[in-house]
Amino acid sequence: MASLPRKRNVSGKDQRTILHKPPKMADIAKAVGVSPMTVSRAFRRDASVGEATRRKILQIAEEMGYVFDSTASNLRSQRTGFVAITIPSLNNSNFADTVRGLNEVLQAAGLQVLLGYTNYDVDEEERLIEQLLRRRPEAIVVTGGHHTDRARRLLKSAGIPVVETWDIPKSPVGYTVGFSNADAMCRMVDHLRSAGAQRLAFIGGDDKGDTRGADRRRGFVAAAERLRLEYQLISLGSPPISMREGAQAIVEVLDARQPVDAVVCVSDLAAFGALTECQRRGVSVPDDVMIAGFGAYDIAEVALPGLTTMDAHSMTIGSRTGELLVALLRGGTDGAAAKKVSHIEPTLRISGSTVSR
Amino acid sequence: MASLPRKRNVSGKDQRTILHKPPKMADIAKAVGVSPMTVSRAFRRDASVGEATRRKILQIAEEMGYVFDSTASNLRSQRTGFVAITIPSLNNSNFADTVRGLNEVLQAAGLQVLLGYTNYDVDEEERLIEQLLRRRPEAIVVTGGHHTDRARRLLKSAGIPVVETWDIPKSPVGYTVGFSNADAMCRMVDHLRSAGAQRLAFIGGDDKGDTRGADRRRGFVAAAERLRLEYQLISLGSPPISMREGAQAIVEVLDARQPVDAVVCVSDLAAFGALTECQRRGVSVPDDVMIAGFGAYDIAEVALPGLTTMDAHSMTIGSRTGELLVALLRGGTDGAAAKKVSHIEPTLRISGSTVSR
DNA sequence: GTGAAAGCGCTAACAA
DNA sequence: TTGTTAGCGCTTTCAC
Numbered sequence: 001m002a003s004l005p006r007k008r009n010v011s012g013k014d015q016r017t018i019l020h021k022p023p024k025m026a027d028i029a030k031a032v033g034v035s036p037m038t039v040s041r042a043f044r045r046d047a048s049v050g051e052a053t054r055r056k057i058l059q060i061a062e063e064m065g066y067v068f069d070s071t072a073s074n075l076r077s078q079r080t081g082f083v084a085i086t087i088p089s090l091n092n093s094n095f096a097d098t099v100r101g102l103n104e105v106l107q108a109a110g111l112q113v114l115l116g117y118t119n120y121d122v123d124e125e126e127r128l129i130e131q132l133l134r135r136r137p138e139a140i141v142v143t144g145g146h147h148t149d150r151a152r153r154l155l156k157s158a159g160i161p162v163v164e165t166w167d168i169p170k171s172p173v174g175y176t177v178g179f180s181n182a183d184a185m186c187r188m189v190d191h192l193r194s195a196g197a198q199r200l201a202f203i204g205g206d207d208k209g210d211t212r213g214a215d216r217r218r219g220f221v222a223a224a225e226r227l228r229l230e231y232q233l234i235s236l237g238s239p240p241i242s243m244r245e246g247a248q249a250i251v252e253v254l255d256a257r258q259p260v261d262a263v264v265c266v267s268d269l270a271a272f273g274a275l276t277e278c279q280r281r282g283v284s285v286p287d288d289v290m291i292a293g294f295g296a297y298d299i300a301e302v303a304l305p306g307l308t309t310m311d312a313h314s315m316t317i318g319s320r321t322g323e324l325l326v327a328l329l330r331g332g333t334d335g336a337a338a339k340k341v342s343h344i345e346p347t348l349r350i351s352g353s354t355v356s357r
Numbered sequence: 358m359a360s361l362p363r364k365r366n367v368s369g370k371d372q373r374t375i376l377h378k379p380p381k382m383a384d385i386a387k388a389v390g391v392s393p394m395t396v397s398r399a400f401r402r403d404a405s406v407g408e409a410t411r412r413k414i415l416q417i418a419e420e421m422g423y424v425f426d427s428t429a430s431n432l433r434s435q436r437t438g439f440v441a442i443t444i445p446s447l448n449n450s451n452f453a454d455t456v457r458g459l460n461e462v463l464q465a466a467g468l469q470v471l472l473g474y475t476n477y478d479v480d481e482e483e484r485l486i487e488q489l490l491r492r493r494p495e496a497i498v499v500t501g502g503h504h505t506d507r508a509r510r511l512l513k514s515a516g517i518p519v520v521e522t523w524d525i526p527k528s529p530v531g532y533t534v535g536f537s538n539a540d541a542m543c544r545m546v547d548h549l550r551s552a553g554a555q556r557l558a559f560i561g562g563d564d565k566g567d568t569r570g571a572d573r574r575r576g577f578v579a580a581a582e583r584l585r586l587e588y589q590l591i592s593l594g595s596p597p598i599s600m601r602e603g604a605q606a607i608v609e610v611l612d613a614r615q616p617v618d619a620v621v622c623v624s625d626l627a628a629f630g631a632l633t634e635c636q637r638r639g640v641s642v643p644d645d646v647m648i649a650g651f652g653a654y655d656i657a658e659v660a661l662p663g664l665t666t667m668d669a670h671s672m673t674i675g676s677r678t679g680e681l682l683v684a685l686l687r688g689g690t691d692g693a694a695a696k697k698v699s700h701i702e703p704t705l706r707i708s709g710s711t712v713s714r
Numbered sequence: 715g716t717g718a719a720a721g722c723g724c725t726a727a728c729a730a
Numbered sequence: 731t732t733g734t735t736a737g738c739g740c741t742t743t744c745a746c
Contacts, residue, residue, distance in 0.1 A: 072739035243659040302600040429723035
């Protein structure tokens with residue numbers, strides 16, 4: 001933990017005011033004329049406290065400016081109400097959507113999300129996981145299935161539910177909510193093939209650490225080879241790859257000797273950058289070159305032409321994870337019945353960037 | 358707090374394993390042969406512990422799978438290392454950038470961000486603030502300067518630094534890091550005027566709760582009247598207004614009887630939607646109509662033509678807030694010297710959507 | 715429906 | 731450099 005001793009804030013007007021320490025349950029109890037235990041029960045709606053007593057307690061507490069102290073509650077009850085989640089980056093609306101979906105469900109159940117960013121780095125993830133576990137979350141959600149050995153050990157021995165998302169790892173630590181990025185990319189290549197593409201290119205980031213990006217590339221290569229299509233791979237920039245980088249990358253493709261019929265991008269952002277670059281150069285999409293993205297970002301729908309993309313249902317991944325955790329942490333029987341692997345099948349969304357109207 | 362008692366995870370293989378309770382400091386102390394106090398000091402790098410002792414302690418702790426328990430530390434030391442922040446929505450890369458900037462600085466200082474979403478609703482904000490204060494954060498950051506009376510009371514009496522961001526409230530609760538949305542919009546209108554626009558339209562969301570949106574509209578109206586320009590106001594959808602809604606909104610403008618020279622949007626997302634809609638209809642931007650956005654989203658730079666926008670320096674707002682808080686919570690002298698109001702002047706970025714090349 | 719006693723796992727304060 | 735004692739503010743447990 002960090003930082004200086006707190007200073008109580010003293011407003012200019014009443015500097016002579018005695019600085020009361022903030023009231024605690026015992027103070028409320030004294031004021032109301034009950035025991036601290038009764039105050040405690042009144043604050044947890046469940047307990048058996050007389051309706052009149054409860055109302056009086058809550059009212060006096062409000063008047064005295066009492067704010068319940070969870071740090072004490074957390075320690076004594078060995079329950080924090082925290083759910084930790086690590087994501088590669090907030091700067092990516094897919095992950096932000098997952099957090100949104102998760103938060104919506106958990107907040108409704110009275111749980112607080114503890115967020116950490118790994119910046120696509122497994123060592124950073126390890127540090128973060130340890131940091132977060134010190135807060136004694138009741139469950140932990142991580143993105144992807146690739147971790148350091150120590151991180152796996154930490155997760156396994158934490159004694160709390162662990163959920164890996166956005167991937168289906170070969171040997172999961174605990175629960176899984178996700179899909180196969182490689183398979184999804186295969187389906188995308190199949191679509192391009194049936195739209196008439198013979199020569200493909202894949203645009204992605206430098207994907208050490210970005211296992212989802214790497215999996216998509218693997219799926220692309222596998223499908224291209226299965227269908228005996230020509231292909232090339234372009235890597236540019238560190239993830240999350242930006243619109244600008246997508247634009248730069250397609251320049252390489254367009255300037256190359258061998259022509260290309262279709263470009264698959266690791267995300268819609270890169271795809272949109274590629275699309276606008278084509279428009280700048282007077283290259284027609286999809287007639288001269290098709291462009292496909294990944295992630296069903298808003299831009300895919302609004303761009304002109306619309307971008308063909310793979311909707312990974314980012315928000316659903318989050319809300320499904322949330323429901324799983326609520327069942328595990330709250331549910332009695334349904335908790336035990338929870339499936340270990342929850343598969344969220346991505347949806348291919350075909351649009352004007354790969355099919356001319 | 359919520360949920361069921363924890364179950365230790367029992368792997369299928371060794372169900373007969375005795376379920377040890379996780380080790381605590383006292384256990385490590387016993388194993389090493391020192392007092393718990395020495396273990397405690399070893400874990401906080403500062404304290405004066407013999408180098409050899411410290412190493413031995415940390416090594417044995419690691420072997421025993423010990424994970425430091427901050428819940429106990431938090432209670433005893435009355436220090437949590439939390440900084441709470443409420444933002445209207447994660448689904449908005451401007452606020453996400455602010456959180457990113459804040460988190461970067463705070464994480465480096467060993468502080469953990471506690472995030473909450475108000476969904477552009479002051480009552481939700483009040484609930485959230487109370488919820489967050491129960492966690493005993495060492496500081497709290499809120500977006501905007503508009504709060505319920507009770508929320509203001511809660512913030513003021515929390516006894517911790519309060520920072521309002523993304524706005525310069527008339528009567529701030531504590532510190533402020535932001536800018537005037539109205540003034541920024543005035544500057545935008547000045548630009549459009551000097552680019553030759555006479556008849557303007559403003560596209561925004563239904564801004565109950567979105568005070569920044571409302572301030573931008575106010576600034577727009579004030580400037581238009583000052584310059585004696587014709588104008589109309591279009592409201593559509595709830596914030597954050599989407600690309601699609603921007604597209605719908607401009608349809609109203611284009612179909613209206615009175616022609617319009619320039620459209621100002623409350624955000625770049627709406628502006629981009631408007632831009633693509635114009636392109637769909639063969640309306641030339643900027644020759645037939647100029648379009649301006651707000652927020653300097655990536656899309657403003659990559660769109661074709663580029664979008665003229667106002668860069669509010671979202672990430673800087675976050676990092677500046679972080680630096681302020683680190684100074685207040687950690688710094689001795691520099692903490693006291695902190696300015697109450699930190700003004701971050703937005704930058705106008707002129708591009709092809711308002712000026713033809 | 716309410717209360718008394720004990721203690722969660724650390725660390726402040728003081729002592730050696 | 732290390733140890734001892736007490737207690738942070740709640741809630742568990744048991745008693746009535």
